[in-house]
Amino acid sequence: MGNCSQGCKDCFCRQKNTNIRLTLPVVCFVWQIAMIILFGVFIRYDEESNTHWVETKAHNNITSDIENDFYFRYPSFQDVHVMIFVGFGFLMTFLKRYSFGAVGFNFLIASFGLQWALLMQGWFHSLDPQTGKIFIGIESLINADFCVAGCLIAYGAVLGKVSPVQLLVMTLFGVTLFAVEEYIILNLLHARDAGGSMVIHTFGGYYGLAISWVLYRPNLHQSKRMQGSVYHSDTFAMIGTLFLWMFWPSFNSAITDHGDGQHRAVINTYLGLASTVLTTVAISSLSQKTGKLDMVHIQNSTLAGGVALGTAAEFMISPYGALIVGFFCGIISTMGYIFISPFLEKTLKIQDTCGIHNLHAMPGVIGGIVGAITAAAASESVYGKQGLINTFDFTGDFKDRTVLTQGGYQAAGMCVSIVFGVVGGAIVGSILKLPIWGDPADENCFDDEVYWEVREPATHPLSALNPHYVQL
Amino acid sequence: MGNCSQGCKDCFCRQKNTNIRLTLPVVCFVWQIAMIILFGVFIRYDEESNTHWVETKAHNNITSDIENDFYFRYPSFQDVHVMIFVGFGFLMTFLKRYSFGAVGFNFLIASFGLQWALLMQGWFHSLDPQTGKIFIGIESLINADFCVAGCLIAYGAVLGKVSPVQLLVMTLFGVTLFAVEEYIILNLLHARDAGGSMVIHTFGGYYGLAISWVLYRPNLHQSKRMQGSVYHSDTFAMIGTLFLWMFWPSFNSAITDHGDGQHRAVINTYLGLASTVLTTVAISSLSQKTGKLDMVHIQNSTLAGGVALGTAAEFMISPYGALIVGFFCGIISTMGYIFISPFLEKTLKIQDTCGIHNLHAMPGVIGGIVGAITAAAASESVYGKQGLINTFDFTGDFKDRTVLTQGGYQAAGMCVSIVFGVVGGAIVGSILKLPIWGDPADENCFDDEVYWEVREPATHPLSALNPHYVQL
Amino acid sequence: MGNCSQGCKDCFCRQKNTNIRLTLPVVCFVWQIAMIILFGVFIRYDEESNTHWVETKAHNNITSDIENDFYFRYPSFQDVHVMIFVGFGFLMTFLKRYSFGAVGFNFLIASFGLQWALLMQGWFHSLDPQTGKIFIGIESLINADFCVAGCLIAYGAVLGKVSPVQLLVMTLFGVTLFAVEEYIILNLLHARDAGGSMVIHTFGGYYGLAISWVLYRPNLHQSKRMQGSVYHSDTFAMIGTLFLWMFWPSFNSAITDHGDGQHRAVINTYLGLASTVLTTVAISSLSQKTGKLDMVHIQNSTLAGGVALGTAAEFMISPYGALIVGFFCGIISTMGYIFISPFLEKTLKIQDTCGIHNLHAMPGVIGGIVGAITAAAASESVYGKQGLINTFDFTGDFKDRTVLTQGGYQAAGMCVSIVFGVVGGAIVGSILKLPIWGDPADENCFDDEVYWEVREPATHPLSALNPHYVQL
Secondary structure: OOOHHHOOOOOHHHHOOOOOOOHHHHHHHHHHHHHHHHHHHHEEEOOOOOOOHHHHHHHOOOOOHHHOHHHHHHHHHHHHHHHHHHHHHHHHHHEOOOHHHHHHHHHHHHHHHHHHHHHHHHHHHHEOOOOOOEEEOHHHHHHHHHHHHHHHHHHHHHOOOOOHHHHHHHHHHHHHHHHHHHHHHHHHOOOOOOOOHHHHHHHHHHHHHHHHHHOOOOOHHHHHHHOOEOHHHHHHHHHHHHHHHHHHHHHHHOOOOOOHHHHHHHHHHHHHHHHHHHHHHHHHHHOOOOOOEOHHHHHHHHHHHHHHOOOHHHOOOOHHHHHHHHHHHHHHHHHHHHHHHHHHHHOOOOOOOOOHHHHHHHHHHHHHHHHHHHHHOOOHHHHOHHHHHHHHOOOHHHOOOOHHHHHHHHHHHHHHHHHHHHHHHHHHHHHHOOOOOOOOOHHHOOOHHHOEOOOOOOOOHHHHOOHHHHOO | OOOHHHOOOOOHHHHOOOOOOOHHHHHHHHHHHHHHHHHHHHEEEOOOOOOOHHHHHHHOOOOOHHHOHHHHHHHHHHHHHHHHHHHHHHHHHHEOOOHHHHHHHHHHHHHHHHHHHHHHHHHHHHEOOOOOOEEEOHHHHHHHHHHHHHHHHHHHHHOOOOOHHHHHHHHHHHHHHHHHHHHHHHHHOOOOOOOOHHHHHHHHHHHHHHHHHHOOOOOHHHHHHHOOEOHHHHHHHHHHHHHHHHHHHHHHHOOOOOOHHHHHHHHHHHHHHHHHHHHHHHHHHHOOOOOOEOHHHHHHHHHHHHHHOOOHHHOOOOHHHHHHHHHHHHHHHHHHHHHHHHHHHHOOOOOOOOOHHHHHHHHHHHHHHHHHHHHHOOOHHHHOHHHHHHHHOOOHHHOOOOHHHHHHHHHHHHHHHHHHHHHHHHHHHHHHOOOOOOOOOHHHOOOHHHOEOOOOOOOOHHHHOOHHHHOO | OOOHHHOOOOOHHHHOOOOOOOHHHHHHHHHHHHHHHHHHHHEEEOOOOOOOHHHHHHHOOOOOHHHOHHHHHHHHHHHHHHHHHHHHHHHHHHEOOOHHHHHHHHHHHHHHHHHHHHHHHHHHHHEOOOOOOEEEOHHHHHHHHHHHHHHHHHHHHHOOOOOHHHHHHHHHHHHHHHHHHHHHHHHHOOOOOOOOHHHHHHHHHHHHHHHHHHOOOOOHHHHHHHOOEOHHHHHHHHHHHHHHHHHHHHHHHOOOOOOHHHHHHHHHHHHHHHHHHHHHHHHHHHOOOOOOEOHHHHHHHHHHHHHHOOOHHHOOOOHHHHHHHHHHHHHHHHHHHHHHHHHHHHOOOOOOOOOHHHHHHHHHHHHHHHHHHHHHOOOHHHHOHHHHHHHHOOOHHHOOOOHHHHHHHHHHHHHHHHHHHHHHHHHHHHHHOOOOOOOOOHHHOOOHHHOEOOOOOOOOHHHHOOHHHHOO
16 A cells, blocks of 8 residues: 555545645735734834833933843743754654654744744733733743743644644644633732743643544554654654753743842752653663663653743752652653553543653643642741742732742642643644544554655655564 | 775766865865964954953943853854854755765864954954954854854855865855955945844855856756755754754844844844744645645745844834744745746756755845835834934944935945855856866765765665665 | 574573663662752752842842853853753764664763762862851852763763663762862862863763773674764764864853953864864875765864863963964874774773773863963963962962962873873772673674664664675
8 A cells, every 4th residue: 555645546545635735825824914913013022122222221220231131031042942943843753754743843833833922921911001012022932932832742742643734723722722821820820830830831731632632543553653763763852852851941940030030940950850860760771671771761751850840940949859859750750651651542542642641741730739839838937038029929919928828829720720721622622623624544644744745755665674564 | 887986997987086185184284274373463362351351340340240242142152153063064964965064064164264254354343453453252253153154055055066175265265255245234334234134145145156156067967866855864954944043033133232132133033933934834835736845945944034134133123024024035935945946057057955045145135125124214213312323323434324324225235245245156166166176076966975984885785775776 | 693682592692681670770769869868968059049149139239130140151051061961962872873872871870970969069169167068059050060071071982881880880980089189170289170171071081991991892893783883873973063062162161250261261162173173174084095084083073172272261372372272182183083092992902982082081181281381371461460360260378379380280180180080990990890780792782772672673674784784
């Protein structure tokens, strides 16, 4: 049976029309034009990126340009940007023939989503009531990247099983849901979540899992030959892993408070991640008869500590606290790959290509819990009077909140993110189930040839030597 | 017919002597010794990188080391550095057997060129008349990297068709021409071009195209089997694409004004690039019968928005303006790959390996035009009185210049860059046509084995299975 | 003869038990728990990463958060972090079937080592006598990364020949020795070595070589088929090379003095490395009959200039001085690969997989000598009175030290690093020789299948076509 996206007549894949020549360009064009119009109406430079900065400086008695928020956040922003595009993109290249889709669609939906995120987050968080405008600066760009991260996490669950048009729809709704839950969690509940254990990872994880659950493919085994990795695809994936791992301290500190806030978030994340690596290796080795390591674990579970410190990294959890969080996350995440992922697939009918349940959902929930506990346990003796106020932003409407109450609201925030993920994902999944989006047939999943011009086809003589093909 | 750089007697490639054992080492040694002597005579640390900084600070009432220009520019510098070496280098690895040449020669000519750039740009822009010295700091390093970028762009047009010695000659003259045109455009015409739409991309693009035109190879089809990509070489190329894409905001903001200037350039470039991705995908999908995407477009055209914002990124073009620029650049650049590149090759006899006409030359010209128009349309009501003066540097000799005049000079600057590129490239191309540089025969183009020890030869049994080889 | 780590009965490798299912998890768990306890007892946030920073600021009359050391060092820290994990990791992926081990074990031992480094360096350098605590901040993280670098260098010598458990043991002792020699060199001798030519590269180089000498395998030729590179593994290795090369200016400037110190170290390293590339290319080309380049040289020797400027980068060696250092290092390092490595293996029985003698040990020693000479030659006329004091930290106990004395102590420091490396490595090598660590048999060296689940085995039909396999 040949490769049927080429137009041959007598094969299974004709059951599915994967032609996206109309839908993909239309969605891209309509969307981009809409963005231009909406940006024209709403988005303006903020006072630190405006040529009027020279007057702002004088007005606020700022003596040096280095006080511009740009210099506090730009290095972190660029690191986050690398995580979004190279980190997430390359992490998903592990499949033997889905590297183009992994890196390329990640690129597309991130670029698509960040524009919408600037608008959605702007409307919810920073719409100026007087002018009706959204004023953006470097922190807005970081937040847009964060928002997109939620959708890229969800992509991990459906990797290889959806069309790019479905991904765009998923991102459109994902960003919208994200902005709403983020508003509820950060503004209404006044929970702290600088690195997004809850708003990014828990939400994104459950959003993707719910979508994957709705889109369950009982015959996915038909593309089993494409589901594994090859040697070099695993090496490519390590590029993604390492850039995520190395820059996670920037992720968790990018929008924390200037000064000690950013400094502390970096230290905690750095330590937590180091700890995770060791327990991931330990469990991975334990899971094999001869103690061999599994690249799936090394590529993914080593990152769980960063996820789980997303909420508490800016708190005074102390260095050994960060190590403890990382310690357990490595264990839980790796065990997730060994025990929970097969269970989810068999029993709950959730096919999770990248194992985002182990890398994002579970560690995200752990991060939310750690955040709630450490917030509730905060004290003036550890933080100092002003330090406590600064860290939890106990000002304005919240100036009388106690740490115990804060802990409760943190926990409530985590529940909100789970509910938004699960319910939102189920609804969006139903939309994606419509037979109009050009998704691939079961036997063509995980294959770049469906949506990409591949110059060296998987069916050329070389593949005949691949043991998996030989079995066909 | 075997691979003849191995020394076999009866094949075509003996017509060309690709032995560079004499020329390459001689050029490298002579050049490096010359650099040491010239640096000894001319180059010194500037006042911010000198141990006398402690006195400079006291003299200028600077209270903190953080005011050192180093801290304003170093993060951007490192991003630019990554773009030059990893970005350009890996972007060119897409050919199936020219990855060593792509990354390796890129590495060589960038290292070679940046030293010469420090001297050339120093002589033109910052030679101290009293001491006869050039004082360098972090901004000089960025400018040297920028200057080298022009030559690396040109390399894209001749990739796989020239010897490393030719590349060094090309870089030597390229850097020289660059410094002169940059001096004319930025200093004499007082045009603004912080991200180099004109001085870097337009110049580099036409310089490379003119050289490629002079070096036209009518029988290049003889190496057709080597011209395509393979699956993993396309994945490697995406590393280059993404690092260029992600760090382009740093490129366009690296030498803009402290404070709002850098901040605004980042926002504009970030937005323009996001927009470009969507229209690139749309046009790429439209160009194929079943809507499949082409990696060539995704690897290259997604970057066109960054090129086109090189001049205007620091202006108040407003966020939606940046989106519009990116929107059209994605369309034009992708269409360039589909329609213009074949036309250039067939009709104008310009063989452009990487399609630099679509990625640099055209978007560069668009960037120059956008810059001229937005400069001419600038107003005190938008920029503020001082903001306008700061942005366009209407000080000293230029303090009475109007924005309309500025727009005219911007346009003039663009013409200068085109003329320098075309005329300079034609002359340098003629020099490179001399039969002394060890360039490869037509049937050995795009093959690393000509200039590299390749341990796994393309002629080993595996290649026999490659469909292209089978055709031989 | 099949692959015997699978448990088959009749083959050579049964002579060695490579089962690490007990030892690896036990070491990881015990170690990580020990780290948590020790961190709980000793490690605290320093005053700049503590919520009490708000009081510290007020107390020290600091007006802006930007004065927090975080903003001076964070960009450099992230670059160093990339060098440690991506740089060293990918540089070692050049072997055809040891990419998992290269990147993965590098990841493991770096994460393992940096925690121990924070403790060891803390005890020696910054234990607060009053509280008995170690206060850490961003500079501590950089120093921990630096300390780990020494062990990763040593890994290069034994790459492919040891088990992960041996690597952990090697790192444990390596970090310990490092902290002691660093204390002697930097604190007792008061030598300057910001980029670690001596404390990192010389020590790490000789430590690894001594270990490799003790672990000499006379029958290593039995795994000769695995020792080469393939096309894509060489391309992967270039990722490592380039990230090391590009970020080396950050490495050498990460912990130098604020202001001109960091600025100058960047300029010197940038220039030295550029110079090294040209001479490396020249010698590599000279070494082949037809002038072809060798990827081994390009991947490694191009970095030698950065190593050799580790000590002197912060001094006023002037730009042409940096070029000269790079010039000679490129020559010496490349010649090392051509002449010295074969000699070491044949005569001295030192098998150095990555050639760390050429990339780290020799250039490190050169760096130490350059540092000693330039320190001895420093003068008030060049540095300025205060500049001289700042650069060499002639304060406190050392306020009467002359530059000549300083030069002597620099030279003494270099000797200390060599002695610690050689003697320490010999002792640790003896420990690693015990037959309990699960190291591979001679014919299974350089093969990922010993310690990794490899889904696409090297023995599948494809490999049959590999000429090396054909020879079997």
